[in-house]
Amino acid sequence: MVLHLVEHLGFTGCLICFFVLLLIVDLIRNKNPSNFPPGPWPLPFVGNIFTGLDFRTIDKLAERHGEVFSLRWGSEKTVFVSGYKMVKEALITQLDSFADRPVVPLFHKVFKGLGVVLSNGYLWRAQRKFVVTHLRTFGEAKKNLETSIQQECVFLCDAFKEEGGPFDPQFFLNNAVSNIICSLVFGHRFDYHDENFLAVLRFDIEAVILAGSNQAQLYNAFPRLFEYLPGPHQKIFANYEKIVDFLKDEIRKHKEDWDPSDPRDYIDAYLAEMEKKKSDPEAGFNMETLVVATLDMLEAGTESAATTLRWGLLFMMKYPHIQENVQAEIDRVIGQSRQPTLDDRANMPYTEAVIHETQRMGNIVPLGFPKKACKDTTLGGYFIPKGTSVTTNLSSVLNDKSEWETPDTFNPGHFLDDQGKFRKRDAFLPFSAGRRSCVGEPLARMELFLFFTSLLQQFTFSPEPGVELSLEGQLGFTYSPGPYRLCVSPR
Ligand code: HEM
Structure with missing residues (x-):
């Protein structure tokens, strides 16, 4: 029959027929359900693969297609939700609609749907509850x-003092912030010159930057095609493998000298939970999940807070009068003879406002973490079927023109009332909101206040002479300042 067809249509004719057939299959397979969110016209087979998935592009598309629109990369459709009102509707009003995570091939290889950040269902609830309880018990x-x-x-302050000339604070800040998680999880910190741990931080930073690249997103759209091809995804996998080896080593040491009657840290508490939950395997308390749960904490708990502090120091150098105001408040409330404490927060509205404004302008997780509709849902009048990937554009909330007086300007006044008291703002959602909101928020807020205030109590920060600082960030999975060097003058 094939021969007969070739004879009749000719080789080119057959090719055209085959292509048309593929096109029809593609159209049928990717047909949107009725009333699905609109979006730019997709190309056959590849969809909107030439449309970047960075927050700036998403902002522009939202202007054109509305606060709820969709894109298709390969066969993978994602709905993007923008603006405070619509994001609030998705995350808070419809609390249970978008509480799942989709499978993100780039991360699935390592996280395997275990742990907290990328898991779902019963396992996620059990693991999240464990982290929250542990943070609370340990913290309070x-x-x-x-x-x-x-x-x-x-x-950290000692390390800054030791630096003679201008220096890049990135590794000091990452190491310092990570040490808080390490104390919690491993029961000890790492020296700022520990080459082994610095390598782990380097692998992490590199993976976070690469994960945001468009080439890495290609792997998400066509994992089977790119599996054996070179590209940033291979570097990301290799980096995670090395981080996981490091974690496995820490866990092995813990197991060797574990004393169930004296839990020292998160890993010890987890080992005890594994014993307790033996009869409930669905909750996922086993060695494999412990590795991922530890990686979750190191990943989610290091880059985010360290990047925020890096934005903070950059803003202070860029706006020296704001730095002076913070220092005046520190001198008035704390002075120079003691360390800042968490109780000082209540008496330091200006500093609190500056930290909040740093988080708003820093915009470090612009598109949040990916989500998935757990049931058929209607949002903004559009139908979103169960299983559709959904991205909440947190950047568009932190910059929403109808919520912020001067969205494009670094303005601590956004968080101060007429009397100079601190005021909360509804559209302040750097930690997201709802069921999947950041479990580390209370810890992160403690870290940001104590690190930022301690640094400004001890030092004045300024740029290298003759260097114009740029506020243009680097887009990876997070949005971080480009590398910069700072000068510190002890106060
Ligand atoms: C300034 C610092 C931080 C920022 C801006 C931040 C931001 C975020 C955001 C935007 C999400 C996604 C929420 C969503 O999907 O809706 C998230 C999730 C998460 N964060 Fe953070 N985070 C920070 C610090 C931390 C710290 C210190 C920890 C460590 C304890 C942490 C642990 C987590 C975890 C485990 C999740 C996943 C929650 C889940 O899926 O149920 N974060 N964070």
């Missing part, structure tokens, strides 16, 4: 967290 009952952050502030 023992007041350990505050002390451990204060101690780290001393190490």
